[in-house]
Amino acid sequence: MTSVLDPSLPVRVQMERLVRQKQLEITKGMESLDESSFHTDEWLRGESGGGGRSMVLQEGKTFEKAGVNISVVHGVLPPQAIEKMKADHKNIKTDAGGSVKFFACGLSLVIHPWNPHAPTTHLNYRYFEITNSDGSPQTWWFGGGADLTPAYIYDEDCVQFHQKHKDALDQYKPDLYPRFKKWCDKYFFIPHRNETRGIGGIFFDDFDELPAQKCLEMIEACFNAFLPAYLPLVERRKDTPYTDQQKQWQQVRRGRYVEFNLVYDRGTKFGLQTPGSRIESILMSLPMTASWLYDHKAPGPEEQRLLDVVKTPVDWIEL
Amino acid sequence: MTSVLDPSLPVRVQMERLVRQKQLEITKGMESLDESSFHTDEWLRGESGGGGRSMVLQEGKTFEKAGVNISVVHGVLPPQAIEKMKADHKNIKTDAGGSVKFFACGLSLVIHPWNPHAPTTHLNYRYFEITNSDGSPQTWWFGGGADLTPAYIYDEDCVQFHQKHKDALDQYKPDLYPRFKKWCDKYFFIPHRNETRGIGGIFFDDFDELPAQKCLEMIEACFNAFLPAYLPLVERRKDTPYTDQQKQWQQVRRGRYVEFNLVYDRGTKFGLQTPGSRIESILMSLPMTASWLYDHKAPGPEEQRLLDVVKTPVDWIEL
Numbered sequence: 001m002t003s004v005l006d007p008s009l010p011v012r013v014q015m016e017r018l019v020r021q022k023q024l025e026i027t028k029g030m031e032s033l034d035e036s037s038f039h040t041d042e043w044l045r046g047e048s049g050g051g052g053r054s055m056v057l058q059e060g061k062t063f064e065k066a067g068v069n070i071s072v073v074h075g076v077l078p079p080q081a082i083e084k085m086k087a088d089h090k091n092i093k094t095d096a097g098g099s100v101k102f103f104a105c106g107l108s109l110v111i112h113p114w115n116p117h118a119p120t121t122h123l124n125y126r127y128f129e130i131t132n133s134d135g136s137p138q139t140w141w142f143g144g145g146a147d148l149t150p151a152y153i154y155d156e157d158c159v160q161f162h163q164k165h166k167d168a169l170d171q172y173k174p175d176l177y178p179r180f181k182k183w184c185d186k187y188f189f190i191p192h193r194n195e196t197r198g199i200g201g202i203f204f205d206d207f208d209e210l211p212a213q214k215c216l217e218m219i220e221a222c223f224n225a226f227l228p229a230y231l232p233l234v235e236r237r238k239d240t241p242y243t244d245q246q247k248q249w250q251q252v253r254r255g256r257y258v259e260f261n262l263v264y265d266r267g268t269k270f271g272l273q274t275p276g277s278r279i280e281s282i283l284m285s286l287p288m289t290a291s292w293l294y295d296h297k298a299p300g301p302e303e304q305r306l307l308d309v310v311k312t313p314v315d316w317i318e319l
Numbered sequence: 320m321t322s323v324l325d326p327s328l329p330v331r332v333q334m335e336r337l338v339r340q341k342q343l344e345i346t347k348g349m350e351s352l353d354e355s356s357f358h359t360d361e362w363l364r365g366e367s368g369g370g371g372r373s374m375v376l377q378e379g380k381t382f383e384k385a386g387v388n389i390s391v392v393h394g395v396l397p398p399q400a401i402e403k404m405k406a407d408h409k410n411i412k413t414d415a416g417g418s419v420k421f422f423a424c425g426l427s428l429v430i431h432p433w434n435p436h437a438p439t440t441h442l443n444y445r446y447f448e449i450t451n452s453d454g455s456p457q458t459w460w461f462g463g464g465a466d467l468t469p470a471y472i473y474d475e476d477c478v479q480f481h482q483k484h485k486d487a488l489d490q491y492k493p494d495l496y497p498r499f500k501k502w503c504d505k506y507f508f509i510p511h512r513n514e515t516r517g518i519g520g521i522f523f524d525d526f527d528e529l530p531a532q533k534c535l536e537m538i539e540a541c542f543n544a545f546l547p548a549y550l551p552l553v554e555r556r557k558d559t560p561y562t563d564q565q566k567q568w569q570q571v572r573r574g575r576y577v578e579f580n581l582v583y584d585r586g587t588k589f590g591l592q593t594p595g596s597r598i599e600s601i602l603m604s605l606p607m608t609a610s611w612l613y614d615h616k617a618p619g620p621e622e623q624r625l626l627d628v629v630k631t632p633v634d635w636i637e638l
Contacts, residue, residue, distance in 0.1 A: 041614070056613045067613065192591040192598050255605070262581040263591060272511040272582060279511050286574070286611035293607060294375045294386065295360070295599045 001224050003217075011137065011212045012103050015127040018216070019070045019107040022223045026109065027055050027068050029227045033234055036060035038068070043278050049075040054281045058288065062118075062238045067284035068109040077102045077130070085130075088206045089139050092130055101131040106144070107223075108267070110285040111230075116250035118237035119150035119157060120198070120257065121230050122285065124267070125219050142215045143205035146226055147184055148233075149198030149257060151250040153305050155316075157233040158199050162316040164229035165202045168221040172210060176218075178319040180204045185313040190260050195310035197260045249303050251291035258290050320543050322536075330456065330531045331422050334446040337535070338389045338426040341542045345428065346374050346387050348546045352553055355379035357387070362597050368394045373600045377607065381437075381557045386603035387428040396421050396449070404449075407525045408458050411449055420450040425463070426542075427586070429604040430549075435569035437556035438469035438476060439517070439576065440549050441604065443586070444538050461534045462524035465545055466503055467552075468517030468576060470569040472624050474635075476552040477518050481635040483548035484521050487540040491529065495537075497638040499523045504632040509579050514629035516579045568622050570610035577609050 004021045005014050027038045036057050044051035050073030057066045077085075079098040086092055094100050106126025113120070125144035129137045148161045162181070169176040184203035188196050202222070207215065261268050271282035298304040323340045324333050346357045355376050363370035369392030376385045396404075398417040405411055413419050425445025432439070444463035448456045467480045481500070488495040503522035507515050521541070526534065580587050590601035617623040 054613075058613055065611075065613070251608075258577060258609075259581060259602075262578060280614045283578075283611060284613055288612060289570075289608065289610050290577075291608050292384075292602060292605035294373075294377055294384070294603055 003220060005213075005216055005220060007213050011140065011216060012105060012127065012129055014216055015105045015219075016072050018220055018223070019072075019105060019125070022107055023053065023055060023068055023070050026223075026227060027057075029231055030057065030063065030066055030068075030111065033231065033238065034060040034062045036063075038066070043281065045073055045075075045278075046276060049073060052278070052281065054278075054284060056284060062113055062115075062234060064112045064114045065288040066109070066111040067281075068107070069281045069284060070105075070107045071281070072105045074101070074103040074131075076100070089130075089141070092139050095133070100138075101133075103127075103129045103131055108285075112254070112287045113234055113238060115238050115240055116151045116242050116246045117154070117240040118234045119148050119230075120254075120287070121146065121148050121161075123147075123226055125222060127219075137212075140212060141206045141208045142219055143207060144219070144222070145180060145184055145187075145201060145203035146222065146229070147188060147198055147201030147203065148230075149253070151253045151306065152246070152302055153199070153309055154233075154237070157236070158314070158316045160233065161199075161201060161229045164225040165222065166317060168225035169202065169218065171221060172214065172218045176204075177202065181315075181319065188260065190256065190264065192263075193256060193259070195256070195307070196313055197257060197310075199309055199316070200313055245299055248291065248293075249299065251289060252293055252296050253306070254287040254290040255292045258286055261285055322539060324532075324535055324539060326532050330459065330535060331424060331446065331448055333535055334424045334538075335391050337539055337542070338391075338424060338444070341426055342372065342374060342387050342389050345546060346376075348550055349376065349382065349385055349387075349430065352550065352557065353379040353381045355382075357385070360599075362600065364392055364394075364597075365595060368392060371597070371600065373597075373603060375603060381432055381434075381553060383431045383433045384607040385428070385430040386600075387426070388600045388603060389424075389426045390600070391424045393420070393422040393450075395419070408449075408460070411458050414452070419457075420452075422446075422448045422450055427604075431573070431606045432553055432557060434557050434559060435470045435561050435565045436473070436559040437553045438467050438549075439573075439606070440465065440467050440480075442466075442545055444541060446538075456531075459527060459531060460524075461526045461538055463538070463541070464499060464503055464506075464520060464522035465541065465548070466507060466517055466520030466522065467549070468572070470572045470625065471565070471621055472518070472628055473552075473556070476555070477633070477635045479552065480518075480520060480548045483544040484541065485636060487544035488521065488537065490540060491533065491537045495523075496521065500634075500638065507579065509575065509583065511582075512575060512578070514575070514626070515632055516576060516629075518628055518635070519632055564618055567610065567612075568618065570608060571612055571615050572625070573606040573609035574611045577605055580604055 004017050038055040038057045041054045052071035054069045076099050108124040110122045123146040127142050129140040132138045166177040180202035184200045187203045271277045298307050323336050357374040357376045360373045371390035373388045395418050427443040429441045442465040448459040451457045485496040499521035503519045506522045590596045617626050
């Protein structure tokens with residue numbers, strides 16, 4: 001695949017190019033498995049600076065709800081926000097008034113297929129930069145990851161999803177996949193259920209341990225891993241026959257998805273608390289349908305297998 | 320209705336009697352509109368002391384999901400919890416180790432009917448006591464309320480629900496209803512949607528401005544107002560014909576219900592954060608089914624009316 005990166009340009013410009021390109025590639029890839037098309041909304045952050053583009057496919061043939069959102073925002077960070085960031089980034093320098101300029105750019109997607117045998121997935125890659133008054137980056141980092149949330153476990157699907165992401169990361173540093181895999185299991189943990197949201201994937205944050213251009217390349221490689229990691233799984237499962245009971249199990253698992261996103265997900269919480277943020281783009285991640293049944297138990301061994309996996313994360317490939 | 324209160328007994332004993340009695344009365348009242356019965360689970364809080372009884376009717380003829388839960392718990396409050404409480408109750412005295420003994424007892428219910436014209440309701444009344452070493456109450460308060468969440472507005476339903484609760488409170492102090500009505504609109508506000516969860520009702524907390532026995536009588540009166548305030552509404556609407564679009568609107572509104580409960584409701588948040596709490600009893604409040612549609616708009620004037628009401632709370636009866 002041809003790279004859209006160009007080292008002669010600032011990192012922020014390259015990252016914006018990248019997420020714009022990947023939004024188009026990924027939505028096109030999804031459309032190849034559906035008969036519906038994505039609907040596009042452009043939105044602006046108003047006075048605060050920046051905006052984004054939300055692309056949503058709802059009630060398609062294969063996908064119940066799929067949202068792919070990019071945002072490119074910039075502005076001034078208030079002192080409280082800076083204080084929190086200093087916990088992880090001690091070298092942030094503020095101006096005389098205690099403020100700093102920032103730039104943030106990312107792509108975020110959640111895909112919920114209809115068929116309970118086809119897994120839900122989530123991906124997010126983002127770049128954050130604190131900018132000097134001359135426009136050069138002062139402090140910067142990347143974050144993100146991709147993870148899979150099936151209602152039924154197919155080992156080959158889980159292995160494929162992990163393997164494609166491992167292959168992408170292994171080109172940059174051999175310890176990245178094992179670290180990001182564990183980080184993912186830890187991040188997507190639902191304490192009140194004592195289970196993870198799904199079967200994992202990769203997750204990282206505050207990442208700046210490679211030169212910025214190398215990080216960009218790594219992010220591009222992760223992006224490129226996504227469609228080969230996910231689309232074949234949907235293709236294999238989208239027409240698998242299913243029972244009402246299997247559909248109900250999917251709905252109950254989607255309830256757990258909602259619980260994680262509304263109660264624990266940092267991005268969602270931050271978005272809901274930020275005045276002026278676009279709620280529809282933030283809550284795009286929620287499934288079209290979800291269910292809560294009182295004291296619901298796994299109805300059979302296949303559902304129990306899922307519970308076993310989310311209660312004790314599995315190393316799908318050798319670490 | 321005969322009172323179960325007996326001033327010769329400690330307040331905590333009377334409150335426990337009250338919630339036990341009301342759980343039976345209310346579930347019996349609900350069953351009179353359904354063909355299914357409530358299923359009962361007794362649960363214990365383990366070493367921590369106390370327990371409760373959850374009664375659930377799921378997939379009945381009238382009710383999609385109805386949960387009525389009582390809990391009677393006691394134990395020792397850790398110093399952090401006491402610090403928080405001191406914000407509202409300055410006279411709490413701790414023992415030498417900084418701890419205090421507590422007793423808490425309450426009934427909590429949420430009822431979701433199938434029919435989109437029949438409203439969802441929630442009720443909760445609770446008593447909290449910090450206990451001296453000799454077993455007498457040191458600091459105590461009552462809290463709770465009842466509120467209505469329709470998907471479609473029927474003015475007479477909203478008025479009836481409010482009027483019955485006003486009548487109950489007016490016997491004790493004329494300013495209670497106006498205060499508790501406003502408090503309810505404020506408490507059940509969803510900031511990220513800029514709307515209230517429903518059409519209000521009454522809500523209060525840290526209530527100790529009447530003698531404890533009078534408070535108990537007031538709580539009993541509020542309990543007694545509930546069935547006359549709610550059951551006739553369900554009876555009127557449970558067989559109203561509805562379209563697929565109306566059912567979908569109800570599902571979207573239930574999504575908002577989930578958002579409030581998981582993101583803002585203090586009781587739910589406290590429960591999810593408390594190790595050893597019974598998650599199934601806490602999340603019993605969530606609807607059996609809910610939906611999130613991207614950028615969904617009110618499809619017609621009846622749905623728009625609901626949005627107008629939740630965006631600008633109405634005084635259903637003169638304050």
